[in-house]
Each structure stands twice: as structure tokens, then as C-alpha cells.
Amino acid sequence: MxxxxxxxxxxxxxxxxxxxxxxxxxxxxxxxxxxxxxxxxxxxxxxxxxxxxxxxxxxxxxxxxxxxxxxxxxxxxxxIARTFQNIELFAHMNTMENIMLGRHRFMKTGVFHGGLMWGRRSFAGKEEIRHRRKVEEIIDLLELQSVRKNMVGGLPYGIQKKIELGRALAAExxxxxxxxxxxxxxxxxxxxxxxxxxxxxxxxxxxxxxxxxxxxxxxxxxxxxxxxxxxxxxxxxxxxxxxxxxxxxxxxxxxxxxx
Amino acid sequence: MDMKRAYYEDVRFFSSGAVVFWFAALIIALGIYPFVFKNYYVYVANYVAINIMVVVGLNLLVGYTGQISLGHAGFFAVGAYGTIALMTQAHFPFLAALISAGFIAAILGFLLGLPALRLEGPYLAIATLGFGVTITQIIGKIDLLGGRQGLHAPDLIVLGRHLNTDREFYFLVVPITVLLVLFARNLTKTKVGRAFVAIRDAEIAAETIGVNLVMYKTLAFAISAFYAGVAGGLYAFVLRFIDPELFGLFMSIMFLTMAVVGGLGSVMGPVAGAMLLSWLDLELRNILSVPYLGQWLRQLSEQYFSLTGVSNIQFIVFGGILIFIMIFEPLGLYGFWIRTKKYWKTWPF
The missing domain is CATH 3.40.50.300 (P-loop containing nucleotide triphosphate hydrolases)
Incomplete structure (x- = not known):
């Protein structure tokens, strides 16, 4: 092969x-x-x-x-996942959400399940938690804990590069x-x-x-x-x-x- | 501190006990409102609630996905005409007609979303503007829909009950509004909402991480059109009479203005924007009868503009308020709210 x-x-x-x-x-x-x-x-x-x-x-x-x-x-x-030479992050989302985009291809929540996310026991809620756990592992691996909830647009260049790597890794x-x-x-x-x-x-x-x-x-x-x-x-x-x-x-x- | 204690914190329906309290307070306030205020203000509330629906939906498209639309009055018209036509011609019950009309608008939204895949910024604005202008022209030519003469709304019967007064109608409109706003808020917190923001912030990166641009852009148009359609269907029963002239370009621009003044890219911002601007729109019509201020404005306009005074002085005041808001808070009311919250968090430092 x-x-x-x-x-x-x-x-x-x-x-x-x-x-x-x-x-x-x-x-x-x-x-x-x-x-x-x-x-x-x-x-x-x-x-x-x-x-x-x-x-x-x-x-x-x-x-x-x-x-x-x-x-x-x-x-x-x-x-196949990639990072970019000139950082292409989603500037108005925080680190967690940026890396969550990497999980996009594994998630099944559609408009209806998403809109009807009534708490953590709903379909969307359960799925969110499962994938957030995965993202948390990547945050730990790349030592991004301190910027988890920061908007990425304002973070230093080196950290943005790491987040981009994390986003690509999240796509497994x-x-x-x-x-x-x-x-x-x-x-x-x-x-x-x-x-x-x-x-x-x-x-x-x-x-x-x-x-x-x-x-x-x-x-x-x-x-x-x-x-x-x-x-x-x-x-x-x-x-x-x-x-x-x-x-x-x-x-x-x-x-x-x-x- | 923003320390995370458990994964489900971000997913919870209410982020804290305070939010539960305020939400309960809001629901109670909404429940007693029509019994406290007189009829005209209940009518105003219905009007405001309908605008909230459209603007929250529009904001999913403009604020979250970054696609502009100057044609939302078109979807609004499709919802209004669709609901009435389905009820009178096809004998649908009201709720079924309303939802079907919403879906018809959503399908049109999907179709309008297709050219949006190739267009951006001002070009997309023109394309959607074209849609908004055309759709009312088409409706005006269809005799079945009353043509230029307009249409009267039939009697409103919901689940076997006749809704005759504004107060009864209030208890139909407001729950639907609350549900649609919550739906939008949840949507923005999950996969679909994140994909929208990803498309807005970095389209190419979104695509390479697996976001299907064709699907999500058209989806944003469809959802946004659905909101406008449902709102339009309800609007037809606020006015009881609709004609194509109602749904002009000015209405589309008003929706967009409400979203921008409220704050793009948030759910509660547009709610505030819709409330403020629809309220101003209605209240400023009576500005000349306000003691002192009204006289002063009349004097001013007679002195500087014309002998009889400026007839639509409310628009001048309205425009002035808009300019004022945008200069001092470009992020709109939502930005103002964020700043206030930050200020009180660190007060008194």
C-alpha cells in the first residue's frame, strides 16, 4: 500500500x-x-x-x-491536517473553541441537536463533553492550560503557533x-x-x-x-x-x- | 477566576446560579407584563418580539458566519404571505402554516446562499438586495396573494382558541421568541455555531479542518431565513393587513441596523438592539408631543429648515442616536454590556 x-x-x-x-x-x-x-x-x-x-x-x-x-x-x-505559515486561527474564538474545530469532523451534532442542547445530558451536551475531554488532553500535551479561555487573536505569536498545531492534532x-x-x-x-x-x-x-x-x-x-x-x-x-x-x-x- | 472545574461547565444550560435567577425573573416579568401595561404597550411588545426573532436570525448569518444580507425583508415577506396563503388557500391550521412558511423561507434562503459561495462583502450585499427587492415585486404580481391590493389576515385560531386581543397574541408571540432565541444561543455554543464563526474568521483554515463551506454557508442562510419567515408569519397577524410595499429595502436595512447596534457576533446583543431600535422607532413618532423637548425641536426645525417645520423629525433624532452609539461603542450594546461587566468585576479598582 x-x-x-x-x-x-x-x-x-x-x-x-x-x-x-x-x-x-x-x-x-x-x-x-x-x-x-x-x-x-x-x-x-x-x-x-x-x-x-x-x-x-x-x-x-x-x-x-x-x-x-x-x-x-x-x-x-x-x-490530513495542516498548519499555516501565516497563522490562520479563528481570532475571535478562545483556545478551547479553536481546538474544538479540530474535532469538527468527528462530531455529529446538527442544527436540531445543537439548538436543543438542554444541558449536559442532551445529545449535543454529551458529545460536547466527550470531545472537550479530548481537547483537554491536547491542551495538556502542548501546555496551553493558562490560555484556555483567552481569545486567540491577542495571544503571543509562539502560542498561536502552538494552538494551530493543537487544532491540527485534534483532527487526529x-x-x-x-x-x-x-x-x-x-x-x-x-x-x-x-x-x-x-x-x-x-x-x-x-x-x-x-x-x-x-x-x-x-x-x-x-x-x-x-x-x-x-x-x-x-x-x-x-x-x-x-x-x-x-x-x-x-x-x-x-x-x-x-x- | 476562570478556572475550570469540570468539562460540563461550558455545556450547562445555565452557567451559574445568578443566571438561573435572572432567567426566572425574566420569564415572570414577561408573564405579568401584559397585565400591568395597557394595550398599546402590549402591541409594542409584540412588535418588538417579532423584530427580535428576525434580528437574532439575521445575526447568525451576518454576525456569526460573516455573510451580509440586505434582503431579509424578502424572507420576512415570504413568511407573512406564506402563512396567510397557506391558511386561506390550503386551509392549514395556524401553527402548521407558520412553520411551513418558515421552511419555504428557509428553502429560498438556501437558494440565495448558493451565489453567496462565490460572492463576498459588497457584492453579496448587492445580490441579497436584489433578492429583497425582487421578491416583493413578484408577490405584487400574484393575484392569489392579493397583488398590489394586499391581503387581510384570517381569524387567528391556535389549538382551538380564538386569539382576538393583543394580550392573547402576546402569549403566542413571546414564547416562540424565547424559544427561538434560546435555540440560537445553544446553536452558537455547539458544532454548527463554531463552524459558522470559523468560516467568518478564517475561511481557508475552516475548510482544511473539515468544515464543508457549501453546506455551512447555505445552512446559515437557511436558518436565518427561517427565523425571518416565522417572524414574518407572526407579523402578518400583528398588522392584520399586509401589502408588498411594507417589506421594502428600508425594512431590511432596519433589521441590519438593529443587529449592528446590538452587537454582531452575540445572541443577547441583537436582542437588545432590536428592543432599543423598535422601541425608539415607535416612540420617536410622538416626539413632537413630548413637553418642552417637542416644542424645542419644532422651533428648531421651523427656524432653520422650513416654515412649517420638518415633518419627519423623528428620523433625524433616530439617526443621531445611531451615530452616537456607533461612535462611542462600535461593538454595539453588547460591547457596552461587556465593558460595564468588566468595570464592576474589578470595582473599586
Whole structure:
């Protein structure tokens, strides 16, 4: 069974080839990193994977199913969750409610059950409590207790990043897409994030596909790395292999780059 | 302190003992109101309750889901005409006709929600405006619905009882209003309400976490239209006579104004907004007969505007109050309430 594979994916915006014939495969349980200079097409690739853009050509296979042409909410229901480079939280909801949105796909309360939530013994009440308990576990894991009832819009950047991660985790994905989870964080916050990503991989058994610019972090936690530039794959392999790959050095350091 | 003691605290029907007390007090107050005040004020209360229904429903759409509508008078008209037509033509009993008319409005709301998937902001405003204007034109052309002449409401019989007076009608309208407001409040606390807010705050994130945009946007329109439809059906019996001219653009704008003045994105805010503005709307009509103030206003308008005075001076006062509220509290009455609560929590510091 193919867990996750991208085959010959291309995405064009008019004359611009944002992604050009990219193929790779992610094995279940690994941390797979996507690196590349700014504008290489990494985020576009993510957007193609979870259905925000329909790719021009190629397929995205997840658990032997083709995801192309499916809507983002369908893809979320199959088990792919993501975070965003520029935080996309629901600013006017508190932390609890934001993470509760992650439980959306498991909840069955409709308009009538919801509107008739007469206390905790009603259908909606029971379901709310069950899922709030799950969310509470995630809040504990990510140490968000102190901001549980704060509106997320006013929280510090690092905490917002964590809440976004929590929201994605609440959806219990089998594949988690992290778009620059450490961007704009200080060293300590980065250490914490690395720690959680390891936890997510080891304890929750979630496969992680990640975009990151911090090379120390990437080399530290990834099992395998894909380097792209101008929408094309330039190298793939273990951190050591990619680090020494001449094309990667050229992309990052310029034509005469040597180490 | 906001320390959580148990998971069910957020889910409870009443969040604290004080809320139980105030809720009971409110129900008792609503129960004795029509016996304490004279008939005109009971009529006012019915009118206010109907506006509350529409505005709470509208707020689910505008305040929670972030989709604007300038066509709610259209749904209101569909509810009013639908109820009367179902009663007189199809011989439905009143409650069945009212609910069916609500569902007809909801279906139209769903259909109007479809273009809303592609439109945003001012463009959506224009599309819904088009709906509101068109629907009354269409109704005006249907002879079965009285055309331009309008329709008289039939006798109101609910569960075998004739409701003739405003007071009897009050005991029909107010319980329905209370139920619909509670329904909206519960809805906003559960999955559907959260999905609405998610769509408003970050549409793309909502979609990638599994919120079906097509379903929830059209659902917001449908629910909101249902509220307007039911309110419209009741409104027909407050007035006893309806014609298409009644449900104009001005009415849609009034509904939206009530929601904004009350405070978007809350349930109790629009209730307050609807109460304040419908009350002002009715009371300001008599402003010229208020001692001193009325004379002063008349003098003012005769001196500066025209010889005979400005005929609709209540609109000027009304507009002035709106501007005043929005300048000092952009979040509306709800924002004012939040601020007051915060102030007293920390008083005297």
C-alpha cells in the first residue's frame, strides 16, 4: 500500500510554473521535510496536497486514493491536517473553541441537536463533553492550560503557533502537514517545538510532512529530506546526503558555494 | 477566576446560579407584563418580539458566519404571505402554516446562499438586495396573494382558541421568541455555531479542518431565513393587513441596523438592539408631543429648515442616536454590556 505519494505534480499560474513535475513518496511514521529557498514552491505544494489549489497535472495518492479534485474538507476527513505559515486561527474564538474545530469532523451534532442542547445530558451536551475531554488532553500535551479561555487573536505569536498545531492534532490526522512550524520563534520555543514534533511522531504515530527554513532543526528531526528549487526537485535523501548534495549547496549558497 | 472545574461547565444550560435567577425573573416579568401595561404597550411588545426573532436570525448569518444580507425583508415577506396563503388557500391550521412558511423561507434562503459561495462583502450585499427587492415585486404580481391590493389576515385560531386581543397574541408571540432565541444561543455554543464563526474568521483554515463551506454557508442562510419567515408569519397577524410595499429595502436595512447596534457576533446583543431600535422607532413618532423637548425641536426645525417645520423629525433624532452609539461603542450594546461587566468585576479598582 502506498501511504502517501506525489506523482508528477505540476501547478501553473498562467505562465509561471510554481511546481514542475515533482514526485516523492512519504513512508508511514516518518518525518519528511521539504526545503528550498523562498519561492521554491513549497507552500504551493502543500496547497495542492490539501486541495486549496487543483493541480494542473499529476496525482497525490494517500492510502491508495487519489486526492486530486477533492475539496479541502473532504481531504481533511480522510485524515490530513495542516498548519499555516501565516497563522490562520479563528481570532475571535478562545483556545478551547479553536481546538474544538479540530474535532469538527468527528462530531455529529446538527442544527436540531445543537439548538436543543438542554444541558449536559442532551445529545449535543454529551458529545460536547466527550470531545472537550479530548481537547483537554491536547491542551495538556502542548501546555496551553493558562490560555484556555483567552481569545486567540491577542495571544503571543509562539502560542498561536502552538494552538494551530493543537487544532491540527485534534483532527487526529494520519498525515500532518506543518508549514514552517518554527518560523519567528526564539531558540527556546524552537526546542519545545522540536520536542513536540518528536512526541507526535513517536507517541501518536502521526506521519509528518514539514516545511522549514531552520536547517539545524530540519537536520535534527527529519528522517528524509526533499530539496526543491524553482518548483523542481533538486535532491532527495537522508539529511546527510542532502546536506552534501552539490545542487542544494548551489541553490542556497550560489554558484561557487563550497564548504 | 476562570478556572475550570469540570468539562460540563461550558455545556450547562445555565452557567451559574445568578443566571438561573435572572432567567426566572425574566420569564415572570414577561408573564405579568401584559397585565400591568395597557394595550398599546402590549402591541409594542409584540412588535418588538417579532423584530427580535428576525434580528437574532439575521445575526447568525451576518454576525456569526460573516455573510451580509440586505434582503431579509424578502424572507420576512415570504413568511407573512406564506402563512396567510397557506391558511386561506390550503386551509392549514395556524401553527402548521407558520412553520411551513418558515421552511419555504428557509428553502429560498438556501437558494440565495448558493451565489453567496462565490460572492463576498459588497457584492453579496448587492445580490441579497436584489433578492429583497425582487421578491416583493413578484408577490405584487400574484393575484392569489392579493397583488398590489394586499391581503387581510384570517381569524387567528391556535389549538382551538380564538386569539382576538393583543394580550392573547402576546402569549403566542413571546414564547416562540424565547424559544427561538434560546435555540440560537445553544446553536452558537455547539458544532454548527463554531463552524459558522470559523468560516467568518478564517475561511481557508475552516475548510482544511473539515468544515464543508457549501453546506455551512447555505445552512446559515437557511436558518436565518427561517427565523425571518416565522417572524414574518407572526407579523402578518400583528398588522392584520399586509401589502408588498411594507417589506421594502428600508425594512431590511432596519433589521441590519438593529443587529449592528446590538452587537454582531452575540445572541443577547441583537436582542437588545432590536428592543432599543423598535422601541425608539415607535416612540420617536410622538416626539413632537413630548413637553418642552417637542416644542424645542419644532422651533428648531421651523427656524432653520422650513416654515412649517420638518415633518419627519423623528428620523433625524433616530439617526443621531445611531451615530452616537456607533461612535462611542462600535461593538454595539453588547460591547457596552461587556465593558460595564468588566468595570464592576474589578470595582473599586
Amino acid at each position: 502506498t501511504f502517501f505519494a506525489v506523482n508528477g505534480l505540476s501547478m501553473r499560474f498562467g505562465g509561471l510554473k510554481a511546481i514542475d513535475d515533482v514526485s516523492f513518496e512519504v513512508r508511514e511514521g516518518e518525518v519528511y521535510a521539504l526545503i528550498g529557498p523562498n519561492g521554491a514552491g513549497k507552500t504551493t505544494l502543500f496547497n495542492c496536497i490539501n486541495g486549496i489549489y487543483p493541480p494542473t497535472r499529476g496525482t497525490v495518492i494517500f492510502k491508495d486514493k487519489n486526492l486530486c479534485g477533492k475539496k479541502p474538507d473532504r481531504i481533511a476527513k480522510i485524515g 490526522p494520519s498525515l500532518l502537514l506543518l508549514d514552517e512550524p518554527c518560523a519567528g520563534m526564539n531558540t527556546e520555543e524552537k526546542q519545545d517545538m522540536i520536542f513536540w514534533i518528536r512526541d507526535i511522531q513517536d507517541e501518536l504515530g502521526i506521519t509528518i510532512l514539514l516545511i522549514e527554513h531552520d536547517m539545524n532543526m530540519v537536520m535534527d528531526i527529519s528522517d528524509r529530506i526533499l530539496a526543491i528549487n524553482f518548483g523542481q526537485v533538486i535532491a532527495e535523501g537522508t539529511p546527510d546526503e542532502v546536506q552534501r548534495h552539490p545542487e542544494v549547496l548551489k541553490a542556497y549558497l550560489g554558484e561557487d558555494g563550497t564548504t
